[in-house]
Amino acid sequence: MSHPLPLALTMGDPAGVGPLLTWRAWEKCKTKHADHQSPFFVIASKDILHAAQKKSGIEGRIETINSPQDAVDIFHKSLPVLHIDCPETQLGKPNPESAHAIIESIQMAVDFTYKNQASGVVTNPINKSLLYKKGFSFPGHTEFLAHLAHSQQGDSLASAPLPIMMLVGGGLRVALATIHTALREVPDLITQALIEDVSRIVHAGLSRDFGLNSPRIALAGLNPHAGEEGSLGMEEIEQINPAAKTLRDSGLNISDAQPGDTVFHAMLEGQYDAVIAMFHDQGLAPLKSLDMWGGVNVTLGLPFIRTSPDHGTGYGVAEDGSARADSLIAAINLASDMAKARASA
Ligand SMILES: NC(=O)C1=CN([C@@H]2O[C@H](COP(=O)(O)OP(=O)(O)OC[C@H]3O[C@@H](n4cnc5c(N)ncnc54)[C@H](O)[C@@H]3O)[C@@H](O)[C@H]2O)C=CC1
Numbered sequence: 121m122s123h124p125l126p127l128a129l130t131m132g133d134p135a136g137v138g139p140l141l142t143w144r145a146w147e148k149c150k151t152k153h154a155d156h157q158s159p160f161f162v163i164a165s166k167d168i169l170h171a172a173q174k175k176s177g178i179e180g181r182i183e184t185i186n187s188p189q190d191a192v193d194i195f196h197k198s199l200p201v202l203h204i205d206c207p208e209t210q211l212g213k214p215n216p217e218s219a220h221a222i223i224e225s226i227q228m229a230v231d232f233t234y235k236n237q238a239s240g241v242v243t244n245p246i247n248k249s250l251l252y253k254k255g256f257s258f259p260g261h262t263e264f265l266a267h268l269a270h271s272q273q274g275d276s277l278a279s280a281p282l283p284i285m286m287l288v289g290g291g292l293r294v295a296l297a298t299i300h301t302a303l304r305e306v307p308d309l310i311t312q313a314l315i316e317d318v319s320r321i322v323h324a325g326l327s328r329d330f331g332l333n334s335p336r337i338a339l340a341g342l343n344p345h346a347g348e349e350g351s352l353g354m355e356e357i358e359q360i361n362p363a364a365k366t367l368r369d370s371g372l373n374i375s376d377a378q379p380g381d382t383v384f385h386a387m388l389e390g391q392y393d394a395v396i397a398m399f400h401d402q403g404l405a406p407l408k409s410l411d412m413w414g415g416v417n418v419t420l421g422l423p424f425i426r427t428s429p430d431h432g433t434g435y436g437v438a439e440d441g442s443a444r445a446d447s448l449i450a451a452i453n454l455a456s457d458m459a460k461a462r463a464s465a
């Protein structure tokens with residue numbers, strides 16, 4: 121049976137849930153070849169994984185691989201590991217000295233997609249503030265991955281891709297117009313141009329990777345009651361609705377600004393295929409309330425596939441061993457489905 125290319129799984133913060141979840145996800149996914157799910161390999165320190173295995177209680181062995189393709193044949197019996205050096209780090213005890221390895225793992229995973237050796241990147245959680253202390257200057261993976269994609273374009277003058285965070289879970293797909301932004305800066309960023317750009321990327325991503333030919337997209341308003349005809353704020357009238365009109369005129373199926381308190385319910389009732397929220401917590405709070413453990417974070421607008429669990433490093437549950445792998449497994453399955461959709465397009 122022929123298999124798709126393997127997925128590249130990053131190490132994430134070695135003190136967080138990543139190493140433990142990697143084992144739990146492998147245990148769950150290793151027999152999924154029959155369902156045509158992609159195998160994966162993890163780019164991490166094998167010593168960190170050995171330590172996490174003890175806590176996971178999972179039987180199995182690590183096989184060090186030299187090339188991603190080696191993962192395909194061994195995945196059913198061993199966890200394929202592309203080893204990178206990382207200073208000793210205990211679960212639950214973040215170590216800033218691990219920053220270099222955390223970043224290297226992400227860079228290598230992206231490189232493998234450009235070399236056509238991996239079908240996509242699945243990232244384990246990182247602690248952003250730990251990386252900032254070591255000079256990491258990106259708000260999160262999302263922005264760093266866009267930077268890496270831009271670097272891959274070499275000297276081309278094309279601008280960096282606009283990466284869009286979309287969360288999938290609990291019956292919702294929620295994309296964000298602004299991502300890691302302080303709330304007081306959000307209104308100035310909500311421009312007609314931004315809404316048009318984000319909406320086009322969401323439309324293209326849903327069409328290409330989610331099999332939705334004419335996705336129905338709702339724009340959430342920024343203000344209570346979507347501005348109450350301008351008495352509670354003007355962003356809907358001045359920026360969001362003009363963008364929606366331009367987009368509709370060009371053929372997209374997209375709403376004017378809808379009240380943020382009811383638009384997610386409307387999606388659950390079947391009116392929309394996705395909602396574009398104006399800021400991080402407007403979108404993530406309903407989704408995580410509905411599905412804290414199964415949600416997946418997808419980055420749209422990149423040349424390669426990237427998914428991630430929607431939770432963070434969870435140091436406490438890494439240390440006590442109780443971390444759940446549902447979200448990482450969902451992220452692997454979604455990346456695999458997206459890869460299949462691209463391969464058959
Ligand atoms: N994709 C990524 O790399 C993400 C990274 N983060 C980072 O994670 C760090 C911690 O952020 P928090 O806001 O505390 O969020 P968190 O998601 O790490 O923790 C929130 C709650 O969920 C629990 N939890 C997290 N993962 C779990 C799992 N797999 N199983 C069971 N329980 C779990 C935690 O114990 C905690 O009670 C921050 O540095 C943040 O930047 C946060 C979200 C996503």
Ligand SMILES: NCC(=O)COP(=O)(O)O
Nearest residue numbers: 260261262263417428430
């Ligand atoms: N709340 C989700 C989140 O912050 C994930 O960010 P990223 O590291 O995927 O950019």
